[in-house]
Amino acid sequence: MSRFSDAKEVYQEMGVNVDAALEKLSKVKISMHCWQGDDVIGFDSQELTGGIAATGNYPGKATNPEELMADIDKALSLIPGKHKLNLHASYAITAEKVERDKLEPKHFHAWVDFAKERGLGLDFNPTLFSHAKAADNLTLSSPDDSIRRFWIDHCKKTRKIAAYFGKELGCTALNNVWIPDGYKDIPGDRLGPRKRLKAALDEIFQEKYDKKYLADSVESKVFGLGVESYTVGSHEFYMNYAAKNNLLCLLDTGHFHPTEMVSDKISAMLLFADQLALHISRPVRWDSDHVVLFDEELKEIAKEIVRCDALDRVFIGLDFFDASINRISAWVVGMRNMEKALLYALLMPHQALKKMQDEKNFTQLMAMMEELKTLPFGDIWNQYCEQQEVPQGMAWFTEVQKYEAHVLSKR
Numbered sequence: 001m002s003r004f005s006d007a008k009e010v011y012q013e014m015g016v017n018v019d020a021a022l023e024k025l026s027k028v029k030i031s032m033h034c035w036q037g038d039d040v041i042g043f044d045s046q047e048l049t050g051g052i053a054a055t056g057n058y059p060g061k062a063t064n065p066e067e068l069m070a071d072i073d074k075a076l077s078l079i080p081g082k083h084k085l086n087l088h089a090s091y092a093i094t095a096e097k098v099e100r101d102k103l104e105p106k107h108f109h110a111w112v113d114f115a116k117e118r119g120l121g122l123d124f125n126p127t128l129f130s131h132a133k134a135a136d137n138l139t140l141s142s143p144d145d146s147i148r149r150f151w152i153d154h155c156k157k158t159r160k161i162a163a164y165f166g167k168e169l170g171c172t173a174l175n176n177v178w179i180p181d182g183y184k185d186i187p188g189d190r191l192g193p194r195k196r197l198k199a200a201l202d203e204i205f206q207e208k209y210d211k212k213y214l215a216d217s218v219e220s221k222v223f224g225l226g227v228e229s230y231t232v233g234s235h236e237f238y239m240n241y242a243a244k245n246n247l248l249c250l251l252d253t254g255h256f257h258p259t260e261m262v263s264d265k266i267s268a269m270l271l272f273a274d275q276l277a278l279h280i281s282r283p284v285r286w287d288s289d290h291v292v293l294f295d296e297e298l299k300e301i302a303k304e305i306v307r308c309d310a311l312d313r314v315f316i317g318l319d320f321f322d323a324s325i326n327r328i329s330a331w332v333v334g335m336r337n338m339e340k341a342l343l344y345a346l347l348m349p350h351q352a353l354k355k356m357q358d359e360k361n362f363t364q365l366m367a368m369m370e371e372l373k374t375l376p377f378g379d380i381w382n383q384y385c386e387q388q389e390v391p392q393g394m395a396w397f398t399e400v401q402k403y404e405a406h407v408l409s410k411r
């Protein structure tokens with residue numbers, strides 16, 4: 001008997017269908033963020049602004065499209081499954097400088113070819129930071145008409161580009177709007193900036209695209225570096241805006257108060273919206289964007305998605321940027337952990353647990369939940385890696401070490 005068949009029997013005794021879980025997981029697409037590869041610099045700026053920070057100085061970061069694509073390829077070769085790549089508008093590949101409000105689908109042809117060749121989907125984001133017109137962290141809510149106009153036009157262009165991704169790749173592209181807008185100190189007017197943001201969004205989302213190709217989301221935040229006292233696009237603002245305008249609300253796991261758990265929000269959001277978008281990150285004391293670990297909250301998020309039977313209603317994207325470790329390793333750890341968490345959730349007898357709760361069998365519920373934690377999960381995960389033809393255990397890390405020695409260290 002192999003370790004896998006032994007483990008499968010253990011799960012079967014708990015009433016879990018392991019083959020069905022593996023099959024379901026193989027269909028889940030996770031959006032891998034391109035910006036872990038170069039500390040969110042992009043190809044049209046030198047410095048990261050907008051109240052976010054990639055700390056660390058690990059050598060070997062990608063500095064051009066060829067390097068970034070090669071690094072993404074390396075990471076994907078170590079991650080089971082077929083996924084999506086998440087691009088920011090600042091990663092346009094152009095011969096000459098093209099201002100962000102003038103970007104067109106043609107400036108992303110190279111990325112579409114890249115995605116087609118690898119069977120990937122693409123997601124997209126307007127980039128409203130790391131730019132002279134966002135120097136004071138005011139973009140769509142700016143009191144300056146010309147600044148607002150520039151960013152409204154930029155966001156409109158990104159919707160067009162994302163719809164093009166969706167059509168070309170036959171896979172709905174999520175275009176997510178996040179803005180850094182806010183104030184360092186107590187504002188004299190909270191309503192005004194929010195009114196301006198609302199009007200700007202109304203204009204951005206006026207044009208209708210086929211939902212088969214484009215899904216629009218808006219991302220809230222509690223605070224940013226340098227904008228500690230007031231964030232224009234708060235959670236209440238965007239939750240209401242999304243609900244009223246039939247857009248997706250995007251919850252970033254680092255964008256809430258430290259004791260607030262995104263896992264608890266998922267079922268509530270899904271009761272009122274067809275779809276939901278997530279940025280899976282790991283806040284450590286603040287929105288620090290640490291690499292996603294296989295920790296309790298990640299498991300809880302995955303459990304909620306699975307329990308709500310919502311694997312096809314939730315856009316799962318990663319959002320972290322650690323510049324203190326090997327960046328390919330950061331991607332691989334984060335992506336594999338997201339998949340691990342989903343597999344872990346798929347290997348739970350949810351109906352039995354629900355019944356225990358409904359019948360007020362709380363003692364049994366706790367006992368069962370604790371037993372589930374020590375089932376031979378690793379053997380099932382290894383089987384998944386084998387099925388998907390990617391290295392198991394630390395073998396993937398050996399590949400990263402080789403790549404560092406042969407490629408990254410030469411940059």
Ligand SMILES: C[C@H](O)[C@H](O)[C@@H](O)C(=O)CO
Pocket residue numbers: 035040052125178219221252279287319
């Ligand atoms: C690159 C950013 O992390 C991203 O656009 C945004 O989603 C965010 O989370 C800002 O804090």
Ligand SMILES: [Mn+2]
Pocket residue numbers: 178219252279319
């Ligand atoms: Mn985010």
